[in-house]
Amino acid sequence: MNPLLSTNFDACTKCTICTEYCPVSQVRPAFAGPKQSGPDGERQRLKDAAFYSEALKYCTNCKRCEVACPSNVHIGDEIALARKKFAPYNLSPRDAILSHTDFMGSMATMAAPIVNFMANLAPTKFFLDKFLGIPSWRSFPRYANKTFRAWFSDNAPDQSVYKDTVTLFHGCFVNYNNPSLGKDALKLLNALGVGVRLLAGERCCGVPLIASGFFQDALDNATTNKASIEKALENTERIVIPSSTCTMTLRDEYPEVLQIDNSSWRDRIDLLPRYFYRLLEEGRELKFKPMEKVVAYHTACHMEKLGWTAYSIDLLRLIPGIKLILLPSLCCGIAGTYGFKKENSPTAQKIGEPLFDLIKGSGCSLVVSECETCKMQIEMCTGLPCENPVTILADALI
């Protein structure tokens, strides 16, 4: 695949709208902004690799530049591809820890109570801050005592009773940190008469690896996932995912950044609310009890890129009594592992401030987002709970 063709970089008219909507360049001018780092820089890098700027690592890969671009330039992809091609190998142990979610998750869940206890001790935080560069004031996601996969094989209700089945790509967050979201997905799918299978071999989608520059590891994960997905699709119609970022990665980052051909199954990857929507359109039913709450819908960056907010909004509006506020689409700043890196954390907090102010001023008691790291950031910075729509729907289920 020729990246010159796929990123469409020569369609740039230099209008600068991308920079206007870049969350990073608004608060961190050391990042030259998407126009300069993307199509403008590409023109120069084609002549001489010396034009590659290390500042490209400040890009959060949020893709808001691509959404804003009226000329369909794949600006975010261009930046990622330039990093893939030119960035020196990342030797940071901190980045390796943050981005290798499968390794860290499997280790941590084996001793979750100890890890959770240790992670919040002052000396641990001091060590992480001073020697690894993970800011001490940041709260860490807790690890689950048992992974979702282990729960699924030991404790899940029998899924073979359902005539229809779907394959769940649970993602790292559900597996290691928040298995209850996976259980919520199961509850809803079963209520709709659909049984669940897991992929035979699921690895992290690779997005944190891409963000930290571990492109070979990301490619390895993607290759494994591709094989598992293709195998699973022999027996099930679709792959469903709770997380917007995993979904975006499998659909768009695989072909555009990792050059993995997903053309035969890209359209069979669904975010869960989209899949629920399909089932409801078929005439299946979900019955909800009333929920007298003001709920604010936050559009995660990768939801904005997917363009699929309508499904979640439509479903949430089915809950009687819910008052749904649609927040303007703004980045929360965390951008996956970005905000966990000490040198990025002031940027992450500054990016998020306008969103936190809007949330606090909205009068909501609950925030909803399909993104797990938005959840961490919003909960830490607003004090309000932030849940995946799947959880909210499962809670309201009669």
Added chain:
Amino acid sequence: MRFDVVVMGGGLAGYTCAITLLDSGLSCALMSIGQSALHFSSGSMDFLNALPNGERVYKPEAALEKLKELAPEHPYSLMGAEKTKAMALEAERLLNNWGILVSGSFTEGNHLRLSPMGKLLPTWLSQKDVFWVKGDEKPLWEWKKVSIVTVKDFLDFSPEIISAQLNDLGLQTKISSFTLPDLEILRENPSEFRSVNIARVLDKKENRPLVLAELKKATDCDALILPACLGLNHPSFISELSKELGIPVRIVPTLAPSMVGARINNHLHREFLARGGVSMPKDVATAYTFKDPDAETLTIEKIFTANHGDIPIRPRHVILATGSFFSKGLYADMGKIKEAVFELDLLDYPDQREEWTKYDFFAPQPYAGFGVKVDENMRTFKKGKLVTNLKAAGLVLGGFNPVLQGCGAGVALVTALVAAQSVLAEE
């Protein structure tokens, strides 16, 4: 996905139509291909500045009859003078209701705005804090001496050119510049030292007193003129400055990106969401179906899009507000002009490609007048058949030259309101 209305296009026409329909209780999704041309606009809105023969218009109301003679296919001519006027007044009322505070009025006639190159140009509405002056041919200054204060090293605004132009028009001027410590970090990246980025710094709460202190140094005049690089996230900033300084403060649009234009776009987007509108950014229709393609009239049943793949949108009504060539609503190939989504019928245009353009770049360009053919209710046609549930609005329409006639914003607003009325009449 089922919506009462799908609006295709997220510019002035699209948002105006969508917000009006949401207010009438219809469910609405708005699809856009990217951010809109508002980001390059002056922040003022023109209604009609010149007739097709080049004759300057001072009072659009008085010119509508003559426009009808000269340009019978102009959307204003299709609607008729009475309806055009009613819609213009409604647009004024709505903009102010939505919190986009504008000066100027259709009944009083055009006023003058200041272009980034210092030229006084006629216009219909200007945002309250934007520089404007009463007058038609000549400005009726209330001031003798103005101070032009710019941000040091800001290249998208030329105080010297503006000053020279204003001097020629009888105003005394003084130029100064300022900077703030917080701006230093922006300078690390000179190519992005742009209006919107600067506004984000100057608008910060902690910087507002510093801006005020800097401007105080330049108040030995009747009014202050600033480049439009403050007041983006804090739109009342300029009026607060006026109050504190005791003299009028006005902003002038800069070269792109236009902060005053982006501000309108952001504002409309928020009004849309606040009413429960569903945003579908960065999406484009890939296919569509008619209920009964062989019937006398056509009705759109499903629209398929790039993001939604095999799940169609099933709208009861569709608004086409996709804009002109730049916004990709219209498309020119070697031999044909096409409406990009539904290949709707267009107004007649020359067969010969050479006749679409004029060699002189500054001459009125024929292609600017090409576009979709509609009736007086903004209803559209395909191969001569009425498309019952598809209305068009804004720059995708033909019959007018927005550059020559200075009527782009007026057409967008007025046709959007008529399209909305047309939908509601069928409900």
